[in-house]
Amino acid sequence: MYMIEYKKLNQAQNETHLIALLSEKQEEEKNIPAEENTPFSLALYDNDFYIGGITANKWMNETHISLLAINKEYRGKGYGTELLKKAEDFASASGTKLITINTQDYQAKTFYEQYGYQVFGQLKDTPFIGTTKYFLVKRI
Template sequence: MLEYKPITTEQNEANLIALLSENQEEEKKVPAEKNTHFSLALYDADLYIGGITANKWMNATHISLLAVNKAYRGKGYGTELLKKAETFASESGSKLITIHTQDYQAKSFYEQYGYQVFGQLEDTPFSGTTKYYLVKHI
């Protein structure tokens, strides 16, 4: 009998990755590769002021989150965090980096560093805003 059961996100993701990796190996004859995580935080003494997280899988790195405390913006810290993630991506064999941002966030910031919009969704994640998907080939 089949049944739906709640499990932790971590366990579910591990099981899903195993299934998808098996399918990839069968269909494309490309061996699965383990995800590599990148996480870096920036502090001013004991005050957390920002950070970045990313995930590298196969030939791509996706920057999941990047933020800097409003009081510290415009001082190059976001640029430094982005460059450190790009170095991680390059050194770990990525050919491209992806990121998404909202129209009221950092689209122009990423574009000035060579990221290009490849897609967008209007009214996402709420009405009146647009989510942009960007890529940079490295």
């Protein structure tokens, strides 16, 4: 008789196991072998003062930009644009066909739209009541 039980597991370890299971299913169903995720991370400093950065993850033919932020005293000076372009260069050089990102209505939706990103979905009242999360994509 099996002893099935729920156990807490470190998130990184659990994600490793889950990715292996999902990759196995992908290969079984689509006959396309999974590939390793390729992380991308850049930080921007003014001398030793951290002013912002960007993180992304490339997997298969998609790069997802996870985070992009600039210290408010440095906004409007082109640093966000430079970081976005560097992430797009990374995506293009690594064979990506599309880039995705999500943002809140009070964050950078119009910023991304001016660089060719298009809204493909939205969720109202998330992550809190009175705000909307937008999901954007850019095909490259």
